[in-house]
Amino acid sequence: MTAARHADVLVVGGGQAGLAAGFYLRRAGLDFAILDAATAPGGAWQEYWDTLRLFSPATFSSLPGRPMPHQRGEEYPDAPHVAAYLTDYEKRYELGVRRSVRVGAVESEGEGLVARTDDGDWTSRALIMATGSWNRPFIPAVPGLAEFTGRQLHTHGYRGAAKFVGQRVVVVGGGNSGAQIAADLVPHATVRWVTQRPPRYLPDEIDGRALFDLATRRVQGDGGGPGSLGDIVAVAPVRVARDAGLLIAHPMFRHLTAEGPAWEDGSTWDCDAVIWCTGFRPDLAALAPLGLRQPGGRVPMEGTRAVEDERIHLLGYGDWTGPASATLIGVGRTARTAVQEIKLRLV
CATH class of the missing domain: 3.50.50.60 (FAD/NAD(P)-binding domain)
Incomplete structure (x- = not known):
């Protein structure tokens, strides 16, 4: 030994x-x-x-x-x-x-x-x-995960838009990864961006420098931290897609069917892939x-x-x-x- x-x-x-x-x-x-x-x-x-x-x-x-x-x-x-x-x-x-x-x-x-x-x-x-x-990617236990017949992957497995050209893609997640991946895909695929709540963009002039200072002040008990301003840093690709009206957030669906997501109001959207940007x-x-x-x-x-x-x-x-x-x-x-x-x- x-x-x-x-x-x-x-x-x-x-x-x-x-x-x-x-x-x-x-x-x-x-x-x-x-x-x-x-x-x-x-x-x-x-x-x-x-x-x-x-x-x-x-x-x-x-x-x-x-x-x-x-x-x-x-x-x-x-x-x-x-x-x-x-x-x-x-x-x-x-x-x-x-x-x-x-x-x-x-x-x-x-x-x-x-x-x-x-x-x-x-x-x-x-x-x-x-x-x-x-x-350790996390995917929530959404009903119907095993029923969906299209492709499912997490942020962990996303490598770019090339494999989704011309497809219908659901992107789940209202944080930075969800916004960036949705913005990456919209020139190449038909995207439906799904979030738990309406997306909250930080002011365009805010970047990591300010977020670091805010995080530090929150831990020190002085201020509300980055989350008090918003969830998404508007880096250039996200800002461009947002301002062009291409980043439209939809509410979270209730469950997945074999063809795609279904919402509480009975509406559905058939898709080829679901990308889970869920942390x-x-x-x-x-x-x-x-x-x-x-x-x-x-x-x-x-x-x-x-x-x-x-x-x-x-x-x-x-x-x-x-x-x-x-x-x-x-x-x-x-x-x-x-x-x-x-x-x-x-x-």
């Missing part, structure tokens, strides 16, 4: 949150290793559709220590540009991410932890979960052996630290683990705080 490898701090996940953690761990002089299940660098950004846009200019979308370069001809960078930036960041800071390593379970072993992976065990004194939520859930299954989750599914937190186990920190899961921590600009601050706490405990 292969002997377990060891790092004082183990980081699970090599996307933007894991890289930010690695930056501060190296700066702190701590012994660490980063494990990532993906085969290539770039985090989830390497899997997004190419026309996806950041909500902020490159200058305001950077990880600690390394400004994101501007993308020529674009104020708001696209997904391939971000993936290339993360790839360069990982190389520049020599973070040594170990790839194609999937962590199946994290267990307590005396005063330390052991991570069971498909490439052998790792022991550590502290662990940072930075797996994000991309690999994600934190990818924390590996922590199950530690028994940290409450019945509702969340791990009680103090900042980034698990209340029930000070060895465990969660990084990059949204405001739950730090203001705007699921964003490029926001994750750096929470990564720095997490590493500071870990260092105080270990040294």
Whole structure:
């Protein structure tokens, strides 16, 4: 049997949150290793559709220590540009991410932890979960899901409009992903955009810079946060489609039939595909052996630290683990705080 490898701090996940953690761990002089299940660098950004846009200019979308370069001809960078930036960041800071390593379970072993992976065990004194939520897409339990005979996919599986040219497509979801995917499709397909409530666009001048400030103020108890202004950032493609009258939101349907959705008033709409832009859930299954989750599914937190186990920190899961921590600009601050706490405990 292969002997377990060891790092004082183990980081699970090599996307933007894991890289930010690695930056501060190296700066702190701590012994660490980063494990990532993906085969290539770039985090989830390497899997997004190419026309996806950041909500902020490159200058305001950077990880600690390394400004994101501007993308020529674009104020708001696209997904391939971000993936290339993360790839360069990982190389520049020599973070040594170990790839194609999937962590199946994290267990307590005396005063330390052991991570069971498909490439052998790792022991550590502290662990940072930075797996994000991309690999846990959520689709609501709408009646008739199994009856619909057309194609169904989630945001997670959307790669662009090419496969939907000339088709009738329902896009479900009133957030940024739903608006951006609907806007991406309308020049190529007949789209019916379905939302739980009328879409709420933020003022056109609002982007990720303001949202980060609002999120921070909300956590500090000063203000209502980004949701008080709206749900959708009007990036250029969304604004163009909206102003052209092509983004018309319809109320949520009651159920699916074999041919398509049916509404409370008896109306139906036959379609070829349904795209569920209905969000994600934190990818924390590996922590199950530690028994940290409450019945509702969340791990009680103090900042980034698990209340029930000070060895465990969660990084990059949204405001739950730090203001705007699921964003490029926001994750750096929470990564720095997490590493500071870990260092105080270990040294």
